[in-house]
Amino acid sequence: MTQLAQITDSHCxxxxxxxxxxxxxxxxxAQAAGVTRMVTICTRLRHEPRVRAIAEVHAPVFYAAGTHPMSAAEEPLATLDELTAxxxxxxxxxxxxxxxxxxxTADTAAxxxxxxxxxxxxxxxTGLPIIIHSRDADNDMARILAEEHRAGAFGCVMHCFSSSAALAQAALDLGFYLSMSGIAAFPKSGDLRDIFAAAPVDRILVETxxxxxxxxxxxxxxxEPAFTAHTARVxxxxxxxxYADFAAQTQANFDRLFTRAAAWAKAA
Incomplete structure (x- = not known):
């Protein structure tokens, strides 16, 4: 029996x-499909306890937390101390x-x-990476990421990337990663697939x-996370x-960026 190639759903x-x-x-x-790790994302910090609980109960699940930009005006502004804790x-x-x-939500841009x-x-x-959501904000996003990177390096993935080639290149130039979602597998997403094809394969993640x-x-x-395999095949x-080689490459990429998840796997 051929063993399934292992992959990680970097965002669910x-x-x-x-x-x-x-x-x-x-x-x-997910595990039956070869998706051996999942990162579940908290989009409102007041929900962090329930997202954390999922990661605590399920061994393959890790978690991230932050305030989604579409909720930024509705939620209390996070403090640095709150986030680092x-x-x-x-x-x-x-x-x-x-x-x-x-x-x-362009009216809440500030x-x-x-x-x-x-x-x-x-x-x-903290040395942990950041997960970026960017939609219809390419110029401001490229500017802010460049400004902040000049102030001090940090790791970053452009989650569910479906923006312009210019933003992709700006992110890659800063050493960041691009994540392929199901959008990249849609039949009419040829232009997006071309953007990914032009990127270094060692900067690519996959997600649902x-x-x-x-x-x-x-x-x-x-x-659901099991479907990461379909996007990874594309x-x-x-x-x-x-497929096995691409899966292994995305695993190495994930481990390089999400160092804490990689260390957990080694310890296990």
């Missing part, structure tokens, strides 16, 4: 109501998702930017953003690699 939302009462089964299906938990692996979203900079400061202070953005053949249905095609 297991605390969302879509998975209520079903998390053990969702994690089991989260890093005390051994399965807390990153800050975010945070960033800029001007698609629906508070989004302030929140983003505080999250970056926490990432810089579950329960959203299910890749074919599950498009339009609830997404990623292998994009880079002209065998």
């Amino acid at each position: 939302h297991l605390d969302f109501p879509d998975f209520e009462g079903e998390i053990p089964q969702v994690v089991a299906r 989260l890093a005390r938990h051994p399965k807390f692996v990153a800050y975010g998702e945070t960033g800029l979203d001007y698609h629906y 508070i989004q930017a302030e929140s983003l900079r505080i999250h970056i400061a926490a990432a810089r202070e 953003d579950a329960p959203y953005l299910a890749p074919p053949p599950h498009r339009g249905k609830r997404n 990623g292998a095609e994009v880079f002209g690699m065998e």
